[in-house]
Amino acid sequence: DYVAAAFIAVLVAITAIPGLVPLLIFQDSFLALRVANALQIGLLFFTGYWWAHYSGGNRWLAGFGVALLGTLLVLLAVPLGG
Numbered sequence: 001d002y003v004a005a006a007f008i009a010v011l012v013a014i015t016a017i018p019g020l021v022p023l024l025i026f027q028d029s030f031l032a033l034r035v036a037n038a039l040q041i042g043l044l045f046f047t048g049y050w051w052a053h054y055s056g057g058n059r060w061l062a063g064f065g066v067a068l069l070g071t072l073l074v075l076l077a078v079p080l081g082g
Helices: 001-026 027-057 059-077
Strands: none
Touching: 001 027, 027 059
16 A cells, blocks of 8 residues: 555656646746646646547547646636636
């Protein structure tokens, strides 16, 4: 159980790195946050596309569906201060 927990913690940390890079590169925090959001939504599309490859579903539909879900969450978070 400890090995599985450590593996999950490493996976979560690795998936957070692409979203942190724009925050370290750009001086303007508004621009950095929007670039980080766009990058994460792109990664969500890739994840949905790849997931459909293994599950036998429509790759484009799954990719856009997961990316749309991420976009809706970003659009919900932005008015709340995110």
